Amino acid sequence: MDHEQPGAQRRCPWQRLPGTGGYHSALRTPFAARTRNVALGLALVAGSSLTPGCASTHASSTLPEPGIYAPPEVAQLYIPSGTPVDPSGASELSLDQLLVFADAYSPAVQSARARVGLADAEVIGAEIVFPANPQLSFGAGGRTIEGATGFEFEVAVQQRIEIAGEPGLRLDAAEDQQRLSEAAVNEVRWSVHVEVHRLFVDILLVRERLEQAERFVAFAQSMRDIAARQVEAGESSPLILLVADADLAQTREAVIEARQAGESLEARLAAVIGWPEATLPDVQGSLPEVRQAPDVNSLLALMAEHHPSLRTRELAVVAGRSRLALEDREAWPEPTVGLSYGREAAPGPEAEADVWLFNLTFPIPLWRTNQDGRARAEAELVVADREREATATRLRGDLLQAAIALNAAVDRVALYESGVVPQLEENLVLLQRAYELGEVDVHQVSQTRERLLTATGQYIDARITYHETAATLEGLVGTELWPAQEVSP
Numbered sequence: 001m002d003h004e005q006p007g008a009q010r011r012c013p014w015q016r017l018p019g020t021g022g023y024h025s026a027l028r029t030p031f032a033a034r035t036r037n038v039a040l041g042l043a044l045v046a047g048s049s050l051t052p053g054c055a056s057t058h059a060s061s062t063l064p065e066p067g068i069y070a071p072p073e074v075a076q077l078y079i080p081s082g083t084p085v086d087p088s089g090a091s092e093l094s095l096d097q098l099l100v101f102a103d104a105y106s107p108a109v110q111s112a113r114a115r116v117g118l119a120d121a122e123v124i125g126a127e128i129v130f131p132a133n134p135q136l137s138f139g140a141g142g143r144t145i146e147g148a149t150g151f152e153f154e155v156a157v158q159q160r161i162e163i164a165g166e167p168g169l170r171l172d173a174a175e176d177q178q179r180l181s182e183a184a185v186n187e188v189r190w191s192v193h194v195e196v197h198r199l200f201v202d203i204l205l206v207r208e209r210l211e212q213a214e215r216f217v218a219f220a221q222s223m224r225d226i227a228a229r230q231v232e233a234g235e236s237s238p239l240i241l242l243v244a245d246a247d248l249a250q251t252r253e254a255v256i257e258a259r260q261a262g263e264s265l266e267a268r269l270a271a272v273i274g275w276p277e278a279t280l281p282d283v284q285g286s287l288p289e290v291r292q293a294p295d296v297n298s299l300l301a302l303m304a305e306h307h308p309s310l311r312t313r314e315l316a317v318v319a320g321r322s323r324l325a326l327e328d329r330e331a332w333p334e335p336t337v338g339l340s341y342g343r344e345a346a347p348g349p350e351a352e353a354d355v356w357l358f359n360l361t362f363p364i365p366l367w368r369t370n371q372d373g374r375a376r377a378e379a380e381l382v383v384a385d386r387e388r389e390a391t392a393t394r395l396r397g398d399l400l401q402a403a404i405a406l407n408a409a410v411d412r413v414a415l416y417e418s419g420v421v422p423q424l425e426e427n428l429v430l431l432q433r434a435y436e437l438g439e440v441d442v443h444q445v446s447q448t449r450e451r452l453l454t455a456t457g458q459y460i461d462a463r464i465t466y467h468e469t470a471a472t473l474e475g476l477v478g479t480e481l482w483p484a485q486e487v488s489p
Contacts, residue, residue, distance in 0.1 A: 064385035070310035105274035119181035126174035156340030164332035186308040194475035201467035210258035306478030313388035320381035409466035416459035
């Protein structure tokens with residue numbers, strides 16, 4: 001079945017073609033049209049053709065066309081090649097290994113793949129040519145005339161058949177539904193891909209936060225040691241030791257929070273990829289450089305070509321058109337053909353007679369012409385088109401927002417990298433020296449340390465925002481953003 005009409009226009013990814021949104025209901029017919037259907041059914045009894053009464057009233061130009069926002073095909077997702085690692089022997093995991101393992105064993109992906117079996121079952125059923133099994137009937141009895149009885153026997157076989165091409169259309173509809181199910185699996189696969197990527201960069205960045213927190217703990221510990229020596233020598237009040245202990249406790253709390261965040265992220269990652277062991281091996285990798293988002297028009301073009309949700313919505317329109325075509329043909333009558341054999345024994349001296357009959361039963365489509373099935377199929381097609389429109393609009397808005405957020409995150413990261421981070425180590429050394437020389441008191445040290453710790457945390461937060469937004473933007477595009485330069489987006 002050819003779903004795309006020859007010569008169909010291909011438009012800009014985010015500008016809908018004119019004339020593709022109108023519909024008419026073929027089932028909301030006036031009384032005169034119903035009267036015509038009755039007349040056609042009566043004409044059938046007289047031997048006239050049934051084709052005008054059962055043909056589809058849908059003009060192809062009034063139905064939603066596929067291929068408006070994306071090719072109506074199952075997308076080829078970007079998944080790194082390779083064999084999933086053996087959980088029992090893995091000591092560390094890279095990003096590619098995580099992505100490959102998740103695609104093979106993620107519970108969400110496996111559940112989605114299992115649902116494809118429902119569509120496969122529909123294909124198996126559609127491959128059966130006949131709509132029903134043949135019927136075999138027997139009859140036996142006697143004929144009595146003037147007290148004499150003769151034995152009669154009859155056997156007949158009947159088969160209901162479809163004459164409007166329903167088997168082929170049913171198979172087309174089932175195969176289109178199967179492709180739609182495969183596209184839905186790709187949506188889940190890609191969402192898992194994006195989530196694994198996001199968790200990967202979060203784990204690496206939390207490790208940086210932990211390293212920074214441990215650095216401040218070391219600094220606070222040295223300040224506490226200096227304060228303890230000064231108090232012991234009688235050079236300072238014991239109150240400064242209390243302040244130093246409070247600063248040390250605060251920095252150690254930051255270490256505890258960073259460790260907890262890292263362990264939580266690893267537990268979440270293990271659940272997403274379906275890792276069977278109690279603990280996840282060490283996640284290893286490097287973060288890509290921070291860079292501006294690509295041009296918005298190129299991002300929209302990539303989305304139109306690769307995003308699995310757009311492909312799914314296009315295939316839903318294809319499946320809806322196939323289902324509607326099938327339901328239109330289901331309105332045609334299904335005759336029953338049969339062959340019967342009978343043997344009649346006369347009650348008198350006459351010889352027995354063999355009777356062969358060819359039977360043809362033809363239903364008259366007066367009251368039931370699959371009105372409910374056709375109306376439901378048409379409504380589902382309209383819903384599929386509206387969902388396609390809504391998905392395209394939502395993805396476009398999300399992509400534009402993600403691109404703006406990514407560029408803002410780049411500016412935030414640059415702000416800290418140019419001013420705060422390069423001088424952090426130097427500032428801590430100078431602060432400790434100034435305290436030892438008595439140039440600043442313990443309260444000034446505490447305030448300065450807290451500001452530096454806050455600034456460092458904000459720098460890490462800015463980088464987390466950037467990399468998470470980059471993963472989100474990659475998810476909205478449906479493929480890698482910078483494949484030539486790096487594995488990560």
